[in-house]
Amino acid sequence: MxxxxxxxxxxxxxxxxxxxxxxxxxxxxxxxxxxxxxxxxxxxxxxxxxxxxxxxxxxxxxxxxxxxxxxxxxxxxxxxxxxxxxxxxxxxxxxxxxxxxxxxxxxxxxxxxxxxxxxxxxxxxxxxxxxxxxxxxxxxFLSNDIQPKAVCVDEFAFRKGHDYGVAIMDAETGEVYALEAGKNEEAIGRVLAPVSDSVQYVVSDLAPAMKKAIQGVCPEAKHVVDYFHVIQLFTEALDRCRKSFGKGNKKHGHVRYVCRLLTQRPEKLTEEERQTVREWQKESDSLQAVYQSLQHFRYVSKSQNERQAKRRLNAWVHRYLFCPCSAVRAIAKSLVKRTDEIISCMLSPYSNGKMEGTNNKIKLMKRRGYGYRNIQRFALRVRLETANILS
Structure with a gap:
């Protein structure tokens, strides 16, 4: 024995x-x-x-x-x-x-x-x-048979503010297939080339380079814009409207100034102060317009089929394309340029959520190795860690 x-x-x-x-x-x-x-x-x-x-x-x-x-x-x-x-x-x-x-x-x-x-x-x-x-x-240890149905593409940072890269991941299994240095259209095209024959859905953000690279390398695949990045247009517009209130370079900021104007009687205010209060009213109307457009778009995104999605999206565009609020008009113009991607976002079950989580894993691998000078070795390490070989 x-x-x-x-x-x-x-x-x-x-x-x-x-x-x-x-x-x-x-x-x-x-x-x-x-x-x-x-x-x-x-x-x-x-x-x-x-x-x-x-x-x-x-x-x-x-x-x-x-x-x-x-x-x-x-x-x-x-x-x-x-x-x-x-x-x-x-x-x-x-x-x-x-x-x-x-x-x-x-x-x-x-x-x-x-x-x-x-x-x-x-x-x-x-x-x-x-x-x-x-x-x-x-x-x-890695399989060379790569034929995914849906992939996610996103950028990540080798060094924040200096060097960036692009990663492609299977939207269903979470396995990273390739990494490339750079975040321009050429780098995105190189990372999409190995899966261009089999992929049917490509999920990405709203970057113009993503759209051009996907149309050039995967013309038959559907480009799906991540829903989070669409909603981010509205949240950034809200931030711009809120920041417009923050005027003044005093020691205590503008809080005391605002409180004094709001608590004083209108007849005790100067003409300049009354004009400031009227501008606040316009800004509050802008905030309300952005909120209304966001709620309406969330209703639009609950469409059941492609025909219904197009009809609701067109109705939303006609309603807010000429809105008095400049932030809402900017959102409407951005959505008009990406009508097909927005409709695919409403109807497709895929999102870029897994890719965003994988970006955090890539960052931790980079820190664990105290940085990588060789992009090929770093790509090999990322592929091994995300391929579920240990399970």
Whole structure:
């Protein structure tokens, strides 16, 4: 039973366990290969054994004993036909490496969800060695078959205010497919190119570069504007109207000034102060107009089909396109330019909410790695963290 457990722990085919020994703090499993005669890799003829020696490889890790090693014979063989000389051992082990492929893949898999430095400290291995194994084997964990139905596209910051990038994510599974540096139309086109054949819905914000890139790379896909960014037009208009009240550079702000004008009798106010109060009335009317347009648009967004959505949106535009409030007119003009995207936003079940949450994950990965100088390695790390490989 003990030998069977060791065989399952070692997980190497066609090997025989000779014995187990301990050298200082290293546990070593001595294995023997079955009788074999490897063929020449050039002419595929029989070879002759020249010399033989034993070599050790790191092959596994256990919590109590640490890294355990396997010891296998390495033969130097020569082809009698073409004279080719080569080294041979178990097919799953490279004679020139210090660890088996299975151990390297396990180490690379352990780095997902944590830092490479933490794994290197746990295994007491050089950081550069663990890093090389990770970037060698980690790409094999990802699937190359990328055919999403709906994707989300959004920008994120490498350095706030300096360097930006664009990420594309599956709207259903939450897996990030690609990252590109920059946030212009060319960068968005590059990130959309791998999924342009299969994608049917593309969700993004109201940026003009997004619309141009989607129309150029995915002309047959429906462009869906995120509902949050549409409502953001109204909230920003409300902020602009509120900020218009904040006039005055006094020590205590304009609070005391406003309170005095509102509590005084009208006949005690000067003509200039009365004009100020009249302007406040106009601003309050603007606030009310923005609120009314927002509530009306929320009613419009509850449409059941495309025909009903177009009819309600056209009615909203005709009602507020010539509104006395300039902020409401600006919102109406923005929606007129994006009529098709707004209708898709009303009818589509997709949104950019997952992408906004993933942007926070990307920011945390960047901080955990203390920044990345290589965009390809950073993209690989983000893909591994969002691909649900650990589950």
């Amino acid at each position: 003990y030998a069977q457990f060791i065989k399952e722990l070692i997980d190497l085919p066609d090997v025989l366990i000779q014995k187990v020994r301990k050298e200082e703090e290293r546990w070593i499993f001595e294995l023997s290969l079955p009788e074999q005669c490897p063929l020449c890799p050039v002419c595929l003829k029989r070879t002759i054994k020249m010399t033989g020696k034993k070599k050790q490889w790191m092959h596994g890790y256990a919590q109590r004993i640490g890294i355990f090693w396997v010891e296998l014979p390495v033969e130097r063989r020569r082809c009698g036909t073409c004279g080719m000389t080569f080294s041979t051992s178990d097919p799953g082990i490279s004679p020139r490496s210090v660890a088996t492929d299975a151990f390297q893949q396990w180490v690379a898999h352990s780095c997902i969800g944590t830092s490479i430095q933490a794994v290197a400290r746990m295994l007491k291995l050089p950081y550069t060695t663990v890093e090389r194994w990770f970037y060698t084997h980690a790409p094999s």
